[in-house]
Amino acid sequence: MSAAEVETATDALLKVNNIEVIYDHVILVLRGVSLEVPQGGIVAILGGNGAGKTTTLKAISNLLGTERGEVTKGTIEFDGIGVEASSPNELVKRGCIQVMEGRHCFEHLTVEENLLTGAFTRGGDRAGIQADLEMVYTYFPRLRERRTSLAGYTSGGEQQMTAIGRALMSRPKMILLDEPSMGLAPQLVEQIFEIVKKINEQEGVTILLAEQNTNVALRYAKYGYILESGRVVMEGAAESLRNNEDVKEFYLGLGGEGRRSFRDIKHYRRRKRWLG
Amino acid sequence: MDVLYALLLQPFVFMAQEPLIFAETVVKGLMAGVLYSLVALGFVLIFKASGVFNFAQGTLALFAALTLVGLMEKMGDGLPKAAIVVIAIVATIGVMILLAMIVERFVLRPLVNQELIILFMATLGLSYVLEGVGDLTWGSDVKVLDIGLPDGVFDIGGVYVEQLDVVAAIVAGSMVTVLAIFFNKTRIGRALRAVADDHQAALSVGISLQQIWVIVWSVAGMVALVAGVMWGSKSGVQFSLSLIALKALPVLILGGFTSIPGAIVGGLIIGLGEKVVEVFWYDVHGGAVENWFAYMLALVFLMFRPQGLFGDKIIERV
């Protein structure tokens, strides 16, 4: 059962079909990744360091070019149209925006200026932009207090909020959220996920997030994909993944002695989606 | 002893004895500095926005001035002078914008993500191409640029100041003010700063780097136009104009490659230092200091403050 069927009967907002990504013409990093994100859903890509989560997100937002990466096989469709023909800024205009891993705030701009850069593609729609600024401040009251501080001087949590708020300012249909929990205290992680969920529900923004923090991610997402060495090794509704013995053992740290790879276990039949 | 006297004492005695000459030298130095600042400013803009060290900035000034003179000559005498000047300036600005588009499309875009040294080489090539095109289109003879700027002298309490210099300073000052407002208060200006801060992030929020590059090169072209007009009005429009780019390098080392205030202050310091040392330390060096003073100063800076006076504020959180 695919994510789309779990969620709604409508078509998926994002369809990634069997993509392969190569860096520097030789380094094969994604070996046939397929995933779907239904309209209005929250979907998580899980996996350890170097599994290919960031690469997958950048393939979708077309940001691989700046890293000399290239999608060499497969297709990515956002909102019914392929992404490969659109430049990153056209994709933002079409409603697909990425919050990069490590936040990447503009350090020498104030928090509010950072938010406003998110509205760049909307041109001179002043009233609308002003209203959305208010909306962002409503979701992140902390940012209102820090609006005139240089982003470089704010805390990690505030920077994560700034980065998410900045993406929201583009009025997106979908936000690609790369490791929002990175380097944040558990309580703050919870708070940020809570807000993301609220944004998802109230603004109808679809969320595709990449996380190493499986535990949190599976509590907020409705569907998850587990990535290992550039392949999807498992997928399912968040509920079922949470209760899966292997996931428990290897990603939730509830059993066994430390994290090993799925590939270490014989009984686990990897789903060879990348072949089909 | 004599050397020490000439180096450490005599110049200051001289200054104290001749305050008027000193004042005049200072003013002259600052005015020369304005020009250096302008060229360095063009460098900084492009460097910040695209990480490209634009060797062609000096040639850009030459090209702009050549275009302006050429257009004015082409228009002949049919119109009143003021009209000719205004039309020619507007047209030159148009040419500089067009040039920015061409550079973006045919130099920057194909080379995006290449090593910076390759981009630097590309601007080196660009500088030769521009020189060639300028020569071919407008001829290579020294041209007189007269856009009707005043050429008299102000007498301010015994200190003589050239009116042209005053106009130059005012124009440069207004331009910097306008740029500052543009950078800090407008949507595009904000995007420019965002790109300077973090290319990838700028791309990820939907800022079009190509658009930003065209804008930055256009602005740098206009700054070059002002520099070219200033220089050209004084010494005629000729090839040597492109060599003021060489003066910009020490200015950048002094001011920091990424700092706009640094470019301005650095230019002024070098202009001022050059003239003061030239006049008051004459007995030590015997003249022609303008050729090396800036580089010596830059060298000293490299040793003690390599990030420059205003090297970008590096934000460190605790």
Ligand SMILES: Nc1ncnc2c1ncn2[C@@H]1O[C@H](COP(=O)(O)OP(=O)(O)OP(=O)(O)O)[C@@H](O)[C@H]1O
């Ligand atoms: N620009 C690049 N050039 C070459 N190889 C790269 C590049 N970026 C990533 N890789 C490689 O691709 C693989 C996947 O990296 P990716 O960043 O997508 O992983 P990730 O799942 O996001 O990991 P993390 O959780 O550490 O962020 C890694 O082996 C990495 O070394």
Ligand SMILES: [Mg+2]
């Ligand atoms: Mg990653």
